[in-house]
Amino acid sequence: MKFIVQTLVSRLVETGNLKITYPDGTSQTYGDGTGNPVHLRLNTRKALWGIAFDPAYYLGHYYGTGDIDIVEGDMYGLLKAVFTGNPDFKYYDTGWNRTLERVRFLFRWLRQKNSVVRSRRNVQHHYDLTGALYDLFLDEDRQYSCAYFERPDLSLDDAQLAKKRHIAAKLNINRPGQSVLDIGCGWGGMALYLARQLGAKVTGVTLSDEQHALAVKRASDAGLSDEVKFLLQDYRNTEGPFDRIVSVGMFEHVGRPNYLTYFKKSAALMKRDGVMLLHTIGRTDRPTANNPFIEKYIFPGGYIPALSEVMQAVEKSGLAITDIEILRLHYAETLRHWRERFMARREEAKALYDEKFCRIWEFYLAASESAFRWQNLVVFQIQLVHDQQAVPLTRDYIGRGEDCLRAHEGDAKGAQRGARQFPKEASL
Template sequence: MKFIVQALVSRLIETGNLTITYPDGTSQTYGDGTGNPVHMRINTRKALWGLGIDPAYYLGHCYGTGEIDLLQGDMYGLLKAVFTGNPDFKYYDTGWNRFLERFRYLFRWAREKNSIVRSRKNVQHHYDLTGALYDLFLDQDRQYSCAYFERPDQTLDDAQLAKKRHISAKLNINRPGQNVLDIGCGWGGMALYLARQVGAKVTGVTLSDEQHAIAVKRASDAGLSDEVKFLLQDYRNTEGPFDRIVSVGMFEHVGRPNYLTFFRKSASLLKRDGVMLLHTIGRTDQPTANNPFIEKYIFPGGYIPALSEVMQAVEKSGLAVTDVEILRLHYAETLRHWRERFMARREEAKAIYDEKFCRIWEFYLAASESAFRWQNLVVFQLQLAHDQQAVPLTREYIGRGEDCLKAHEANPKGERRGARQFPQEASL
């Protein structure tokens, strides 16, 4: 198996500086010697076989179990070498790995058929980890989704605030007291922002016990319990109607077999003159299977769609697409902040869980950043409505709405809560 791994790495790494020490004690260096050196040691023959048979899974798995170590450099540096060492060749271009990808894609339905019971179990696997873990690397508002970097030097907290502002402007909430549904509300940051800044009445739904408890407490501490309520329930059991619907970072957990159900339910909950904003990870190329490591260890039951897969369901749901925006590299920068923060407080994470957990999360954060920076992942923001006239004719209202929100954030006591309205633009 050693010669298979050597042949694969030789094709992957034409530039860069990667050294691999194999289980038999021999070492080989790949690349042209440029860049920061990375030294990986494969400790067991089992790990060597895994890398030869299924590198997409076994690289992260064996790093987590300790069967692979990094003697120099870090996991992000290793993945950078893998994904930038030869832009004309990817590991899945080989016949066997192409077969594995196709096999996983064909049988993805079994993993993604998320019933209400299964969806709750999948969510609890990741989001019911202790909140102390997420405090180590998220922003103060616990936004666990792609931030919106208006400037390269923007802090994570400012970029996450900009994300909430950008989404709020796209929702085009034009009067106080409008009812908003937040599907997959997380720890409540988006819902609380809408209540504070635009005077919305928000209902947030989540399947995570941990997130629900924290969101309820945050609303109470902020004196917003009358404006914001959080429910521990599936979106499929939610009753409407709502003036606006927002969903940030939840659609990745729906699973392709449930796409039509998701959009039809959203259509039934949204008023005829309402607006919906969907913020989700997506891929820029053709549909394929999820990474098997991420599927097992991080997000079971999830699926990252191509835009074509989403649109097929939207077209059958009764909703119309009124705007599409692709956020490129914003998530790469978000994940860079998360990874650097996590690594700076790694010992605290180890005290909460253990070494294997930390290694798995190192790989998860580094691999995710790599996927957004050098591979095929982006973020889709889809604005949907029943009526094409539900939003202004041009996109200028988004910038004006953001300016209004910035002013309101800077002087929150200057207006009575809910008194401010977005500037309006005539429709046809």
Template sequence: MKIILASMISRLVRRGNLKLTYPDGETRSFGDATGKPVHIRLNSKRAQWGLVLDPAFYLGHRYGSGDIDLVEGDMFDLLETVFTGNPEFKYYDSGWNRFLERSRYLLRWLREKNDIRRSRDNVQHHYDLTGALYDLFLDEDKQYSCAYFETPDQSLDEAQLAKKRHIAAKLTIGRPGLSVLDIGSGWGGMALYLARNLGAHVTGVTLSDEQFAVSSQRARGAGLEKEVRFLLEDYRNAPGTYDRIVSVGMFEHVGRPNYLTFFRKAAALLKPDGVMLLHTIGRTDAPTSNNPFIEKYIFPGGYIPALSEVMRAVEKSGLRVTDIEILRLHYAETLRHWRQRFMARRDEAKALYDERFCRIWEFYLASSESAFRWQNLVVFQLQLAHDQQAVPLTRDYVGQGEGALKAHESGGKGRAAGARSFPQDTAINGVPTQPNRTPRAGHVKSDHRFQP
């Protein structure tokens, strides 16, 4: 078994400075001795077997159990060495690991068949951890999704605010009073931003008891309880119809068997002249199985889609794609901030839970950053509508909207009712934009109150 493991690591790490100590005390070096030194120690034979049989699962699993320790360097240093040591070779290039990946792919429907009850259980597994944990590493607004770094030196709080601003601009909310549905509303930051800065009336739905309680309290504390309400509800049971729909970081929990259900429900909830913005993690290569470690410990029932899988469902739903943007390294930078913040306050996390929990989360944050930085993960932002004229002809409105929102944010206090909106009702390149045009025959324009 030592020979097989050494052979695998030798092909994986051609560059770098990696030492491995086996359970019997023997130490072996790999790479060309360049870069940051990393020393990993296997404390049991089951750790050794695990790395050979299924490294995608057992590296994190055995690190969490204490069967693997890092003598020098940290988990991110180890993963950087693994993923950059030989770009021409991947651990799953072996026949056995290809078999494992294929088996997981064929069984994916069993793990991702998220009915309403199972969806709630899956969400509560992760999001109903104590809020004190998330306070250790998230920004002040508790945004638990990819930030948008306008400049490399932006702080996490600035980049998360820029994310909300960027999404709000794409929603083309041209006047106060529009109704918005926030699917997967988290701790309420996006909904509160839209209400505060654009005068929107927002309904947020979540399956997390913890997030529901916090977001509802935040709305009351901000004096926005008339403009924003949160429901402890599955998106499949969301009430009413809306001028705009936004969903940030929720689609990863839907599961492939439910993609068509999700988009058909969104189509039914979105008014004929409405606009939807979907922000989700995605993969740049072909459909595959979920990461087994993430599936077990972090996000049960979740899946990160290929764009082809998403588009197939959109095409059958009746919605039209009006814009797609790929955010590439933004999530890697977001996760870098989260990982560094978590590690700086690791002792507090251990006091909340235990050492095993901290190790599992170390691996989760480090491996997630690695996946966005060196592997195949990105973020998709899909803008959808029933009518291709629901949004302006060019992307100029996004920058204009961000500029108007930035000016309003810096303008101090007050609601958005009197705030300057970005120019939705003007002509762009000689073509009139029509997001707020005259209602079609048979379509009653919303009075912008919450739907029953």
């Protein structure tokens, strides 16, 4: 097994400075000695066997259990060495790892057949962790999705505000009182923004008890309970119709077998002149299986689609796509902020849970950032309609809408809502 690991790492890390100490006490250095040094120690033979058999799963698993330690550097530095040390070599496309990927791909439908009951259980696994954990690393509005860095120097809070502004502009809400459905509303930040800034009547749905309770409280505290209501409900049980639909960071939990159901239900919930904006993680290459570590420990039942898989379902749903934007590296920067914030307050996270939990989340945040920075993950923003005349002919309205929203974001209580200059009605 040691020889297999040595061979694999030698091909992965041609540049960089990675040292591995094996269970027998011997050490070997890989790379050309450039960059920050990273020292990985395999404490047990089962860790060695795990890395040889299935590194995609066992690196994170055995780091979590303590069978693997990082003596120098950190997990992000290790993954950087692995993913940038030889960009032309993809370990998952070779030998046994290719077979594992194919098997996982073939059986993905079984793991992603998310019924209403199973979907709720999957959501509770992650999103019903104590809110105190998320307060350690998210922005003040608890946006747990990709931020939008209009400038590289934006703070996390400003970039998350820019994300909400960008999405709101694409929804083209052009008069007060329009109804909006927020599928997967999280802790309510997007819904509250649309109500506060655009006078929308928003219904948010979530399957998380923790998210629902806080979202309801936030609406009450903001004096927006009449404008925004949050339901502990599956989107499949929601009744419409709505003028607008927004879904941010929820589609990743739908599961590939349910894509057609998702888009058909969205089509049924949206009025004929409505607009929908879907914001989801996607992959730039062919459809494949999820990372097995993330699937088990972080997001059970989830799936990251290729654009071809989304398009296939949309085409059968009766909806039309009017705009697609690919956000490149924005999530990598978002995750960098989350990772750095989490590590700065790691002891507080350990007090909430335990050391194993912290190690698992270290790996989750570092691996996710690596996937967006050096691998194949991006974010799709897809705009959908029934009627192609529901949005203006050119994309200029998005910038105008953002300018309008930016001018009014200081009006926290929405006192001037009725006097706002909404974008003009969509027309040709």
